[in-house]
Amino acid sequence: MGETSMSKGAGRPRSAEKDAAILRAALELLATHGYTRMSLSQVAASAQVSKSTIHLRWKTKADLLTAALAAVRMADAPPAVGDTRQDLVAILEDFAATVQRVRGMALIGTCLAEEAHTPDLLALLRERTVLPRRALLREVLERARERGEIRRDADLEAAVSALLGPFYADYMAGRGGRRTWAEQAVDLVLTGLRTPGA
Amino acid sequence: MGETSMSKGAGRPRSAEKDAAILRAALELLATHGYTRMSLSQVAASAQVSKSTIHLRWKTKADLLTAALAAVRMADAPPAVGDTRQDLVAILEDFAATVQRVRGMALIGTCLAEEAHTPDLLALLRERTVLPRRALLREVLERARERGEIRRDADLEAAVSALLGPFYADYMAGRGGRRTWAEQAVDLVLTGLRTPGA
Amino acid sequence: MGETSMSKGAGRPRSAEKDAAILRAALELLATHGYTRMSLSQVAASAQVSKSTIHLRWKTKADLLTAALAAVRMADAPPAVGDTRQDLVAILEDFAATVQRVRGMALIGTCLAEEAHTPDLLALLRERTVLPRRALLREVLERARERGEIRRDADLEAAVSALLGPFYADYMAGRGGRRTWAEQAVDLVLTGLRTPGA
Amino acid sequence: MGETSMSKGAGRPRSAEKDAAILRAALELLATHGYTRMSLSQVAASAQVSKSTIHLRWKTKADLLTAALAAVRMADAPPAVGDTRQDLVAILEDFAATVQRVRGMALIGTCLAEEAHTPDLLALLRERTVLPRRALLREVLERARERGEIRRDADLEAAVSALLGPFYADYMAGRGGRRTWAEQAVDLVLTGLRTPGA
DNA sequence: CATGAATGAGTCTTCATTCAT
DNA sequence: AATGAATGAAGACTCATTCAT
Known part of the structure; x- marks a missing residue:
């Protein structure tokens, strides 16, 4: 450094x-x-x-x-438009596109495989790419919560994992690259966390 | 054979x-x-x-x-008790325990990292461990759908990915091993897919 | 044995x-x-x-x-017809044909290369293939000498080497397989050893 | 270079x-x-x-x-004195001495044995050692022909093989290293190719 | 007798790293 | 600063040979 x-x-x-x-x-x-x-x-x-x-x-x-x-930096985030669903989907699709562009799954695999031997790799991957992306998603969710679209007591970090997780799970199942995964994930989370009686 | x-x-x-x-x-x-x-x-x-x-x-x-x-075989699945929520959580927690026991994330990482060079590894990992586990989850979800606990038109494969996904996402975020991840994932999916008006 | x-x-x-x-x-x-x-x-x-x-x-x-x-045995010798020149050429051409058929030069090479390590190989090759062939040539030359076609004091072993030698020399020069080599060799030897004044 | x-x-x-x-x-x-x-x-x-x-x-x-x-180079050729017989014998004896000094027959054997697998070896051996030596002999023979010591129509390449050949044939017969081989070979060739009526 | 398993020594080659220019 | 030479450690794989069935 x-x-x-x-x-x-x-x-x-x-x-x-x-x-x-x-x-x-x-x-x-x-x-x-x-x-x-x-x-x-x-x-x-x-x-x-x-x-x-x-x-x-x-x-x-x-x-x-x-x-x-x-030295890896997350590329510029897609601009937010204010609509929760739309913004979340945009972030997730940008994420998927980036992963594909840079052979991200292989890179992730390498860092996971080397975790025992060179833990810094995974730590850096987290810090530079995973956490910033999660922060973006979290911000959108926070705004949504403020607006009452989401339950007050929702665990937003868990929600972020619920948004990103299907991408990994799909890849592991050999069904990566599906068009609708992002929308489905967002819908599930927004429905599941909807303020009851809203 | x-x-x-x-x-x-x-x-x-x-x-x-x-x-x-x-x-x-x-x-x-x-x-x-x-x-x-x-x-x-x-x-x-x-x-x-x-x-x-x-x-x-x-x-x-x-x-x-x-x-x-x-030669890897998924260990025996936890016995189903009939309650959807309980059964799903049991499967997910058994999954997490197994992954931890066999250093599964490192193994997954290796298979991902080698995908370009030895694609058979990832293919086998899928066939022997990922897909069988998904099948278990899917069966429970199908029974739930038959009982009307889940919407008729729900995409069950996507639901399976939504159940498993948070595990991967949490790991990548450095927050793996949380106690409640399985319950949270199950709750989110069951809520999100609940038959409307039920 | x-x-x-x-x-x-x-x-x-x-x-x-x-x-x-x-x-x-x-x-x-x-x-x-x-x-x-x-x-x-x-x-x-x-x-x-x-x-x-x-x-x-x-x-x-x-x-x-x-x-x-x-276990290698020299194949049956071509039958002698009584004419010195003809008989010598026949033996030489049979020799060349045999060498070609059994990849003889490679075999000879192996025995030469291994001489330091396994001298028996070259010794056996000599005993089983080289010397019998030389004996055939020598017999013909002896008969020729008895008939006065060749000088009394001619060194017949050297003559045999003069007959066979061009085959090896040609091979080493990359000009193996010439049609007329045998005839040329025989002519040279018979001319060179001719009884003077005959 | x-x-x-x-x-x-x-x-x-x-x-x-x-x-x-x-x-x-x-x-x-x-x-x-x-x-x-x-x-x-x-x-x-x-x-x-x-x-x-x-x-x-x-x-x-x-x-x-x-x-x-x-990298093998033929050592310097013995200086020519002008007498055909003497010059030829000198070249041949230098040849025999060199072969003995560098374990030449084993080397030749190796190149022959490897011909199928590494043909470059034999090719190089030819180019660097065999052909240059043959060229020396040929030059002497050409001068002899110009002087009329050898028939106009003599095949000089065949003559070269007749000069060198006995060396190989003797070795194969187990009678290598004879003192007089070179002289005998030269005498045979010069006699055999003598201009008739000279 | 005949077979297949098991082994230890050895082969060529690759690589991260250190030196000399 | 930058380069290319030099090296020691290690790796996958082969083979002649010996054992157990």
Whole structure:
């Protein structure tokens, strides 16, 4: 963190382009090949850099991949329009699209598989991608609760898991990619948490 | 299948204990270390067997691990008592307990991470563990529908994903292992799918 | 040697067919793959026999291959017609044809390559194939000398080498398989050794 | 060729001593043990180098051995004195001495044995050692023909094979290393090809 | 006798990491 | 800073051979 910035020392400063290229290549390979199957040579080749240049910046493979995951940012959230159902669906569909675009399930798998060996990976994945997305969903739900569309005593974190969960469950069942999953999930949650007698 | 019915059986018979020990060790290591990080030497050592003995039975590492996963069977389902809510919760809690006992999330992670390279792993995991569990849930839901506790037009597969999903979502959010997740999921689904006006 | 004959002991006698099949397969593989590259499994498979059956008869791989080479017999020599030139050419062309048929150069190569490690191979090849052929050529030359077609003091062994040699030299030069090599060799030798003033 | 002219030469330069040591060790082992029986570990140990250092330079075992053979150069030819008989004998005896010095027959055997599997070996052996030697002999024969010592229509390539051939034939017969073989071969060829009536 | 199981030694190759330029 | 060389540890797989049935 901050390793690449403002080295006051003399000599040639480290190339920021190379930093970025390496991280990008590392993340790409992490998703496509997995932690153990990817090699630093591949990263180096893909980033047009020598292996030593990588080690100059990150001491070990784990360090590099941790940094690569840390550099992941959730893309900009879809703009809210104010309608609870519509906003929730938009977030969920953006989530599914992102996962598909970056081979997210393979990346998630890698982090899960490495949890015992490199727990930082899963921790970072959570912090950078899972939790921000959950926060978005939670905000929409909070607004809905304020408006009385949802029961006062509803457990919103559980609701968020109920919104996202079907995506994972579908994938595990081999029925990922269904069109209507997001709408169904939102409907179920909104119906289930509806203020009684409303 | 048919392995025991081979014509006459000349020569020394293959040790069934070794078969089992190898598969057990392989599965254990697959869950704890992941596909690429585990080695056949480790399996051999753990099963008290020579490496060649493994190769005699399975030609490649992928073959062995595929067989190990294929040997996985879902443990006996919890007996149904007839009450929809109670039965669903029992199945989900048994699911969570099993996952925890066998380091299931790491195993799932490995299968997801290897999907591009060894798709059989994920396929087998599905067939042997995911789908049977889903079938159990679905049966309970069908009975509930027949009794009118659930809407006639409810999409039961989606409902199953809604039941299981929160488990995955919670895990990804770092909030796995919550006591009440199963009850909350069941309540949400049963409420959301309740026959209107009932 | 003699291992397969007259075991006076009780029990089932060793199958002579298997003996033959094993030796045939071994020789074939020796020529096509070479000593080190061939495996006893291949021999076993090709002879439709178990590996142990091979080891029951020959203690080691070297023993087996030695036996296989020992079983090689030079095919029947072409019948002599009495004309020196014609008879020599016939023998040489039969030689070339045989070498080609049994991948002889590869076999020779294997024996040469293994000379340091298994000298018996080259010794047997000599005894069973090289020397008998040379004896044929020598007989013809002796008759020619008796008839005065060749100098009294000619070194017939050297002459035999002069007859066979061009075959090897051509092969090494990549010009093996020339039609006229035998005739040219015979002409050269007969001319070179002609009784002076005849 | 061109290896030394690489653009700028960043990084640590590759050790030329190691290059040479590896190639020397490889060739030595190729001749003494044969292609399949030799191992890269042996080469590494003999060259005082790590196995990886070998793989850094040559991708595979075949590549290395091909390179080792390609590096073979025929030693300097014996200087010609102008006398046909003397020059031919000198070349042939130098040939025999070289073969003996470098365990040439074992090397030839290896190349022959591997022809089906690694044809490059035999091809290189031809190009680097066999053909250059033949060219030397041919030149002497051509000069002799110009001087009228040999028939105008003589097939010189066949003559070359007649000169070299007895060496191989003798070796195969177990009578290699005879002192007089070269002289006998030369005499036979010169007599056989003598211009008639000269 | 004949078979198949079991094994230990050994093969080539890959990789993360450290050094020298 | 950046590169390429060099390395030690490890991995999957093969094979000749010995055991048990």
